[in-house]
Amino acid sequence: IQHYPDYEFSIIMGIDNWLCFDSWHNYSYLFNFRIIVLGRGNPTDQIEFIKTKEKFQTINWDKRIDIFNHVRFSNRYPSSSLSSTFIREEIEKKHSIYGYVPEKIINYIKQNNIYG
Numbered sequence: 290i291q292h293y294p295d296y297e298f299s300i301i302m303g304i305d306n307w308l309c310f311d312s313w314h315n316y317s318y319l320f321n322f323r324i325i326v327l328g329r330g331n332p333t334d335q336i337e338f339i340k341t342k343e344k345f346q347t348i349n350w351d352k353r354i355d356i357f358n359h360v361r362f363s364n365r366y367p368s369s370s371l372s373s374t375f376i377r378e379e380i381e382k383k384h385s386i387y388g389y390v391p392e393k394i395i396n397y398i399k400q401n402n403i404y405g
Contacts, residue, residue: 299323303372304334304362308341320345320359328364338362380404 290298300322302310307326310316328334342360371389379386381404386395398404 297323299325301325301327304328304331304338305372305374308337310341311345322359324360326360326362328362330364334364335362377404 300319302324304326307324310319313319326338328338339362345360376386376389379389380398
């Protein structure tokens with residue numbers, strides 16, 4: 290981020306990560322960025338998103354951060370069962386992830402021993 294001061298960064302995550310977002314290390318720092326939460330096609334996704342967003346809004350942190358303006362929900366993307374959790378689980382099971390992620394990413398994961 291420091292290397293690209295002229296860029297505006299956003300975080301894109303699935304609803305599953307949003308629902309446990311407050312368990313992430315230093316998660317409140319990420320509210321300095323726009324967050325886009327993608328639903329998985331479940332009719333209750335948006336309801337759960339709003340409940341969690343309201344919970345975050347009541348937490349006493351830097352008043353300059355207005356969560357309702359920083360975080361958006363979208364169900365406008367095609368639903369997919371592909372997720373980072375699925376990728377991690379496939380790697381843990383020693384299954385191939387070719388066809389799910391680009392080869393460049395697979396090589397990076399292997400070279401940096403990302404998932405052990």
